[in-house]
Amino acid sequence: MAFIKKLVVTGVIVSIAAVAGFSYWAKSPLTTDGPAIDFTIDPGVGVGVATQQMVKAGVPVNPQLFNILARVTGEAGRIKAGSYELKPNTTPRNLLRQLVRGEFAQEAVTIVEGWTFKQMRTALAAHERLRHDTVKLSDDELMRKISSEYTNPEGLFFPDTYLFAKGSSELAIYKQAHQAMLNHLKAAWETRDPSLPYKNPYEALIMASIIEKETGQKSERGMIAGVFVNRLRTGMMLQTDPAVIYGMGERFGGDIRKKDLQTDTPYNTYTRTGLPPTPISLPGVQSLAAALAPAKTQALYFVSRGDGTSHFSENLNEHNRAVNQYQRRTGK
Template sequence: MALLKKLIVTTVIVSIATVGAFSWWAKNPLTTAEPAIEFTVNPGSGAAAAAQQIAGAGVPLNRYLFALLARVTGQASKIKAGSYELKPGTSPRQLLSQLVRGEFAQEAITIIEGWTFRQMRQALAAHERLKHDTVKLSDQELMAKISSEYKDPEGLFFPDTYLFAKGSSELDIYKKAHQAMLSHLKTAWEGRDQSLPYKTPYEALIMASIVEKETGQKSERGMIAGVFVNRLRTGMLLQTDPTVIYGMGERFAGQIRKKDLETDTPYNTYTRGGLPPTPIALPGIQSLNAALAPEKTPALYFVSRGDGTSQFSDNLPDHNRAVNQYQRKITR
């Protein structure tokens, strides 16, 4: 009888010690020499298979204890497949929680204000962590894939930094950027001055793209937009070089010549009145707001001062003097 009691006591002590050791292991950080270790859990993986894949990627994890942890906590069937990243200080319990919540490793891509859609496509195609499933699509096919009502993609994607899980489809980024642009455009359009000479939000987007390419000075965008709005209202030609350059396409070699200004294209605002047929770039939020809330100004002209800012003029004689001063360096 005494021996049986000793065996029971010993068994209880061992069990308590085992549970305590297991609990200690589960809540203490895994020791890693790397700042971060990437690993992938394949679709259809159970707790044991996931633990094996994680350990196989270099994570110092006891795969048997980890599988046991998943089972005893009732989370073995809740592990989500995907690409993950183990950061220093992560415990097995935290790692399991990460897998159950599907906290995938985050990648990022930045779309720059003023890029053309062609440049955006090149950037996405070059990103190593994206699934390149749009490379063979034409622009029109891509727009159809993201269920857009527009056929021409230029200007219709919002420049921003987008986060995504490793291996995500390029289409996901295009969808997010397109919806973001439509949302920002809708908000700006709804708050516009009703007297602006735009018939549709798309025309406002075209103007925003011109403003985006005309100046890098955020503080001047409202004035630039004000000048172009004045020209539209009075029937003047917009005469903006960025539209001419866009219309030249690959023929543009870094310098615009008089011949280029005289060669007619749908985007040559020196030869054609009104707005060009499409945007010429991806405008940011400041340019959108400038196009739909331009500054009130009598100015009809502007010229670069050569320092990144512009000189605005209300009439042609003043503008010619500004051109002589800042462009031709003639002071009298």
């Protein structure tokens, strides 16, 4: 009888020790230094196969213990497929929580204000962590894929930094950026000055794209917008070089010449009145705001001072004097 009691006591002690050891393991970091480890869980696999995939990728986890952890916590069937990242000091318990919550490895791609859509496509196609499912699509096909009402993509994607899980679709980024631009444009349009000479939000987007390319000075965007709005209202040509350059396409060699200003294209605002037919860049939120809430000004002209700022003039004589002064200073 005493022997049986000893066996029972021993068994209880062993069980307690095992539970304590298991609990300690579950709360102890798998790694303490070194780089993060990337791994992928395939769709439709169980916890056993998922654990094997982690181990194969270099995750230093005990597969038997991890399987037990997943089952005793009731989370074995809740693991989500996707690409993950094991960061230093992650415990088995936190790793399991990461898999259950679908806390995928986060990547980022930045679309820069003032880029053209072509530059955006180049950046996404070059990103190593995206799934390139739009490379063979034409611009028209891409716009149809994202269910856009527009056919020309220029200007219709909001420049921002977008986070995504490793292996995400390029198309998902395009959809997100397109919807973001539509949302920002709608918000700006709803608070616009009703006297502005735009027929629709798209024309405001065209103006915003011009403002984006005309100045890097955030403080001057309202004044730039005011000048162009004044020109539209009076029937003057916009005479904005960035639009001419956009219309030149691959012919632009870095310098704009008098001949270029005289060569007609749909985007040559020196030969045609009104707005260009499409945006010429991807405008940011400040350029959208400037286009729809321009500064109240009588200015019709502006010229660069050569220091990043501009001189604004209300008449041609004043403008010509400013051109002579500031172009001579900059050696032009």
